[in-house]
Amino acid sequence: xxDKQNLxxxxxxxxxLSQLVSKGFSHVQADAIAATVTAGxxxxxxxxxxxxxxxxxxxxxxxxxxxxxxxxxxxxxxSSVVHVNGHDGFCPAALRVGYEPxxxxxxxxxxAALAIHNVYNIAALWPExxxxxxxxxxxxxxxxxxxxVAPAGGTQPLFGTNPMAFGWPRGDKPPLVFxxxxxxxxxxxxxLMKQEGKRLPDGLxxxxxxxxxxxxxxxxxxxxxxxxGHKGSxxxxxxxxxxxxxxxxxxxxxxxxxxxxxxxxPFGGEFLMVIDPSHGALPGAQANHQARAEQLFGKILxxxxxxxxxxxxxxxREKSLAEGLWVSEFSDS
Amino acid sequence: xxDKQNLxxxxxxxxxLSQLVSKGFSHVQADAIAATVTAGxxxxxxxxxxxxxxxxxxxxxxxxxxxxxxxxxxxxxxSSVVHVNGHDGFCPAALRVGYEPxxxxxxxxxxAALAIHNVYNIAALWPExxxxxxxxxxxxxxxxxxxxVAPAGGTQPLFGTNPMAFGWPRGDKPPLVFxxxxxxxxxxxxxLMKQEGKRLPDGLxxxxxxxxxxxxxxxxxxxxxxxxGHKGSxxxxxxxxxxxxxxxxxxxxxxxxxxxxxxxxPFGGEFLMVIDPSHGALPGAQANHQARAEQLFGKILxxxxxxxxxxxxxxxREKSLAEGLWVSEFSDS
Numbered sequence: 001x002x003d004k005q006n007l008x009x010x011x012x013x014x015x016x017l018s019q020l021v022s023k024g025f026s027h028v029q030a031d032a033i034a035a036t037v038t039a040g041x042x043x044x045x046x047x048x049x050x051x052x053x054x055x056x057x058x059x060x061x062x063x064x065x066x067x068x069x070x071x072x073x074x075x076x077x078x079s080s081v082v083h084v085n086g087h088d089g090f091c092p093a094a095l096r097v098g099y100e101p102x103x104x105x106x107x108x109x110x111x112a113a114l115a116i117h118n119v120y121n122i123a124a125l126w127p128e129x130x131x132x133x134x135x136x137x138x139x140x141x142x143x144x145x146x147x148x149v150a151p152a153g154g155t156q157p158l159f160g161t162n163p164m165a166f167g168w169p170r171g172d173k174p175p176l177v178f179x180x181x182x183x184x185x186x187x188x189x190x191x192l193m194k195q196e197g198k199r200l201p202d203g204l205x206x207x208x209x210x211x212x213x214x215x216x217x218x219x220x221x222x223x224x225x226x227x228x229g230h231k232g233s234x235x236x237x238x239x240x241x242x243x244x245x246x247x248x249x250x251x252x253x254x255x256x257x258x259x260x261x262x263x264x265x266p267f268g269g270e271f272l273m274v275i276d277p278s279h280g281a282l283p284g285a286q287a288n289h290q291a292r293a294e295q296l297f298g299k300i301l302x303x304x305x306x307x308x309x310x311x312x313x314x315x316x317r318e319k320s321l322a323e324g325l326w327v328s329e330f331s332d333s
Numbered sequence: 334x335x336d337k338q339n340l341x342x343x344x345x346x347x348x349x350l351s352q353l354v355s356k357g358f359s360h361v362q363a364d365a366i367a368a369t370v371t372a373g374x375x376x377x378x379x380x381x382x383x384x385x386x387x388x389x390x391x392x393x394x395x396x397x398x399x400x401x402x403x404x405x406x407x408x409x410x411x412s413s414v415v416h417v418n419g420h421d422g423f424c425p426a427a428l429r430v431g432y433e434p435x436x437x438x439x440x441x442x443x444x445a446a447l448a449i450h451n452v453y454n455i456a457a458l459w460p461e462x463x464x465x466x467x468x469x470x471x472x473x474x475x476x477x478x479x480x481x482v483a484p485a486g487g488t489q490p491l492f493g494t495n496p497m498a499f500g501w502p503r504g505d506k507p508p509l510v511f512x513x514x515x516x517x518x519x520x521x522x523x524x525l526m527k528q529e530g531k532r533l534p535d536g537l538x539x540x541x542x543x544x545x546x547x548x549x550x551x552x553x554x555x556x557x558x559x560x561x562g563h564k565g566s567x568x569x570x571x572x573x574x575x576x577x578x579x580x581x582x583x584x585x586x587x588x589x590x591x592x593x594x595x596x597x598x599p600f601g602g603e604f605l606m607v608i609d610p611s612h613g614a615l616p617g618a619q620a621n622h623q624a625r626a627e628q629l630f631g632k633i634l635x636x637x638x639x640x641x642x643x644x645x646x647x648x649x650r651e652k653s654l655a656e657g658l659w660v661s662e663f664s665d666s
Contacts, residue, residue, distance in 0.1 A: 074616050080413060081443035081612040110414035111446045111606065117615045138579060154636035166571050176574075178567040210638075228561025234511040234642050237633070238499050241509075245625040246471060248614035253632060273444065273606065279414040281581035282450045283407050292578040299586060300570070303487035305543075309567050 006324045013038040016053060019330050023057050026068035032092035036123045041325055044316030047188045048124040050327060055122050056090065059265035064088055064258075065120060071097050080105045080112040083247075086119030091143075091270055094119050095128050099135075102274050106137055110279030114272040115247040120265045121145075126179035126310070128272065129167030133175030138275040139167040141179075142239045145266045147253040149183045150223035152233035155210025157223040160252030160266065161187055162239040169277070171290055174317075176297070178309035182236035183224040190216050190224070242271040337659045345658055346371040349386060352663050356390050359401035365425035369456045374658055377649030380521045381457040383660060388455050389423065392598035397421055397591075398453060404430050413438045413445040419452030424476075424603055427452050428461050432468075435607050439470055443612030448580040449603040454478075459512035459643070461605065462500030466508030471608040472500040474512075475572045478599045480586040482516045483556035485566035488543025490556040493585030493599065494520055495572040502610070504623055507650075509630070511642035515569035516557040523549050523557070575604040 007015070013034050020030035033056055041049030059065050069089025075082045082102045086094035098114045105112035125141040132139035145160025165179035184204050193200055194216035205219030206212055213219050226232035244251040249269025250258065258267055281287040300306050340348070346367050353363035366389055374382030392398050402422025408415045415435045419427035431447045438445035458474040465472035478493025498512035517537050526533055527549035538552030539545055546552050559565035577584040582602030583591065591600055614620040633639050 076616065078441065079443045079612050080445075083615050085615055108411065109442060110412045111444055112413075113444045113608070113612075115613060115615070117618075138574075151633050151636065151639050153638035153640065154633070155638065156636055158632055158636070166567070168571075168574055178571075180564045180567060184561075227564050228517075230642075231513045231560050231565070234499070234513060237629075237642070238501075238511075240629055241471075241501055241626055245622045245629065246608070246610055246613040248618050248620065248622070248625070251625075251629055275446070275579070277579055279412050279446075280448060280579040282416050282418055282448070283409065285450075285581050287581065289578045289581070292581070292584075293574055296570075296573055296578065296584055299491055300484050300487070303484065303489055303491070305486035305488065306484050307486065309563075309570070 004326045004328055006326055008324050009038060009042050009320060012041060012050070012325055012327060015330050016050065019053060020056065024060060024067050025056075026070075028070060029067055029089050029093045032096050033090055033123075036092045036127050039127050040124060041327065042317055042320040043313040044320075045124060045313065047186065050330075052122060053330075055265065059090075059120055059122070059263055061261060062259070062263045062265065064267075065265070069093070073097050073101055075101055080109050081115060082112065083115050083117060085117050088118055089120070090123075091116060091119040091121040092123055092127075095270075099131065102272070103132070103135060103137060106274040106276045111273065111275050114274065116270040116272075117247060117249055118267075119269065120267050121270060122265050124179055125163050125165035125270075126167075126177050126313075129165045129179070130175050130177045130310075132272075132274055133167030133169045133177065136169045136276070137167075138169065138277055140273040141165045141270060142242045142272075143266075143270040144240055144243045144250070144252040144255065144268050146259065146264065147256040148187055148224050149226055149236055150206060150210075151237070152226060152230035155206060155223070158253055159226070159233070159236040159240060160255070161224065162236045162243075162252065164235065164239060168293060169290065170293070174310070174314045176293075176308055176310060180227075182226050182232050182239060184227045184232075185224070187224065190219050194220065243269050247271055337661055339657045339659055341657050342371060342375050342653060345374060345383070345660060348663050349383065352386060353389065357393060357400050358389075359403075361403060362400055362422050362426045365429050366423055366456075369425045369460050372460050373457060374660065375650055375653040376646040377653075378457060378646065380519065383663075385455060386663075388598065392423075392453055392455070392596055395592070395594060395596045395598065397600075398598070402426070406430050406434055408434055413442050414448060415445065416448050416450060418450050421451055422453070423456075424449060424452040424454040425456055425460075428603075432464065435605070436465070436468060436470060439607040439609045444606065444608050447605040447607065449605075450580060450582055451600075452602065453598045453600050454603060455598050457512055458496050458498035458603075459500075459510050459646075462498045462512070463508050463510045463643075465605075465607055466500030466502045466510065469502045469609070470500075471502065471610055472498075473606040474498040474603060475575045475605075476599075476603040477573055477576045477583070477585040477588065477601050479592065479597065480589040481520055481557050482559055482569060483539060483543075484570070485559060485563035488539060488556070491586050492559070492566070492569040492573060493588070494557065495569045495576075495585065497568065497572060501626060502623065503627070507643070507647045509626075509641055509643060513560075515559050515565050515572060517560045517565075518557070520557065523552050527553065576602050580604055
C-alpha cells in the first residue's frame with residue numbers, strides 16, 4: 001500500500017510527538033499524549049490510536065485548553081488522596097506526575113487515591129491501570145465524558161459514556177485489565193455504523209423523543225442507553241459522582257454545556273484508587289494474591305469460549321512490537 | 334389475616350434476636366443478624382428479610398459455622414486496611430466491629446479499606462454502605478457468593494452472583510445506595526419463577542450444556558448469565574479478585590466446593606472501600622460534594638420515568654416505621 005509505511009512503535013511515538021509539538025503542544029503534554037495514542041495504535045485499539053491526534057489538535061480551538069500546561073501535584077502528608085491540577089491541559093501528562101506520589105502512599109498505607117483535576121480527557125483509561133498494575137498495584141480509574149447517555153427509564157442524554165477501568169497485577173505477565181464504557185457501545189461505533197450506512201442493533205439507543213431507534217442519525221440526536229439497564233445506569237451515576245462531585249470537577253452534562261464550540265473534548269476530572277495487595281491478606285496469613293488469582297484465571301480459561309479481558313490487546317501488541325506498525329503518512333489536521 | 338400480626342420494627346428485631354439466640358447464636362452474632370433481616374423486612378426487600386432467618390439457622394448444620402464467634406479487629410497503625418477475622422461466624426457481626434476503625438482511618442487519610450475474613454455471608458450489602466454513607470462517607474462493598482454464574486462466553490458456573498454496593502452521603506436525606514448482583518437476576522427470582530410454574534425471560538440463564546434456556550429447572554442446573562454480557566462478567570471477575578484473591582479469602586467456586594452438605598451459605602470474605610469526601614476536592618477549592626451531587630440528582634429526576642436507586646426502599650421504610658410490619662408468626666425452622 002503506497003500510502004502506508006512500516007514504522008517501529010518507537011518511531012510512531014516520535015512522529016506523534018513531533019506532530020503535536022509542531023502544533024503548539026509543550027514537550028510535557030505532547031510526549032504523554034504521544035505515549036497514549038501510540039499505545040492504542042500498538043494494541044490495535046485504533047479508535048484510541050493515531051486516529052485521536054486530530055482530536056487533540058482540534059481541541060486547541062477551545063480557548064480554555066492549554067497545550068503547554070504544567071500539571072502540578074498537590075499533596076498533604078496526612079492525606080492518602082494525591083491531587084494533580086492539570087491546569088486545563090490534557091489528562092495523560094497530569095497522570096504521569098501523579099503516579100509516583102500515589103504509589104508511594106499506597107505502598108505505605110495499603111490504599112490511596114489519585115484525583116486528576118481540570119483536564120481534557122479524550123484518552124482510554126486502560127493505560128493508567130495497566131501501568132499501575134505493572135508496578136504491582138490493583139488499580140481502578142473512573143472518568144466522565146460528554147452527556148450522551150440517558151439514565152435508566154429516562155429519555156434525555158445526561159451521563160457520559162463514563163468508562164471505568166480495573167487493573168490486576170500478574171507479575172511477569174501483562175496485567176489483567178478491563179476498561180469499559182457505561183453505555184452499551186462506544187459513541188464511535190454508532191458513528192461508524194452511520195458512515196457505513198448500517199442500521200443499529202436493538203437496545204443501543206433512543207431517539208430525541210425517547211423511543212427505541214435503529215437509525216444511527218436518530219440515535220446520535222437522541223441518547224445512548226446504559227449497558228445492562230438500570231445496573232449500568234447506576235454505574236454511570238457512580239462514575240459521575242466520583243469523577244465529578246467527589247473531586248469537585250465537572251459532570252458530563254456540564255462538560256457538554258461548556259463545550260460551546262462543539263469541539264467534543266470532555267473537560268473534567270479523573271478519579272483513581274490504588275491498592276497495594278501486600279496489605280490485603282489477614283495479617284499473619286500467607287499473602288499469595290497473585291498465585292490465587294492465576295488459579296481463578298485458569299478456571300475461566302478451561303471453559304471453551306472464554307478469554308480474559310485485554311487478551312486480544314496483548315496479542316496485537318506482541319505482533320506490533322515484532323513486526324512494526326503500518327501507518328498512514330501523519331497528516332496535518 | 335389471622336396468621337399475621339402487626340409489630341413495630343423494634344419488636345420484629347427483638348423477636349428475630351430471641352429466635353436466633355434460642356437456636357444457639359451468641360448475642361453478638363444474633364443481634365447483628367437480627368438488624369440486617371429486620372432492615373430487609375422493613376424496607377420491603379423480603380428476600381433479605383425474615384425469610385432469611387431459616388437460612389442462618391440452617392447454616393448451623395455446617396460444622397464449621399460458629400454461631401458464637403467473636404469477630405476480631407486486626408489493624409496496624411501504618412496501614413489503612415483494617416482487617417476483621419470473623420472466625421467462621423456471620424458477616425453482620427464482623428462488619429459492626431470494623432466500622433469504627435475504618436471510619437477513623439478514612440477520616441484521617443481520606444481513603445481506607447475494610448477486609449472482612451472468614452465469614453458466612455447471606456445478607457444484602459446495602460446495609461453496610463448505607464450505614465457508612467449515613468456517617469458521611471462514600472462507600473463501596475464487594476463480596477462473592479457460590480458458583481452460579483458462567484463467565485462471558487463460557488458454559489459452566491464459576492462466578493458467584495457477586496454483588497457490589499455503593500453508598501453516597503446526602504446529609505439529612507437517606508443516602509443514595511445501590512446494591513446489585515453481577516448476574517442478570519437474583520437466584521431467588523429464578524427459584525420463585527420455578528415455584529410459580531413460570532418460564533424465564535430470555536437472556537437470564539443457560540442449561541447444563543451451555544444452551545440458552547427458559548426453563549427454571551434447566552437454569553438452576555446450568556448457569557446464570559452475567560448482566561450486560563462481557564461487561565457484567567468483568568465486574569463479577571473483579572469482585573472475585575477483590576473479595577477473594579486480594580484479601581486471601583475463598584473464591585465463589587471454592588465456597589461451593591467447601592459446601593459439601595449443600596447448605597448454601599457462601600463462605601468467604603467481603604471487601605469495602607471507604608472515602609471521606611472532605612479529602613476529595615483540590616486543596617484550596619471549595620469542597621461542596623454534597624450540593625454538587627444534589628444538582629445531578631435533580632437533573633436525573635426532572636426526566637420522567639427515572640428514579641434514584643434505593644428510592645422505593647426508603648418509601649417502604651417510611652411506611653413500615655409509621656404503620657408497623659405485618660409478619661407471620663416466627664416459625665421454628
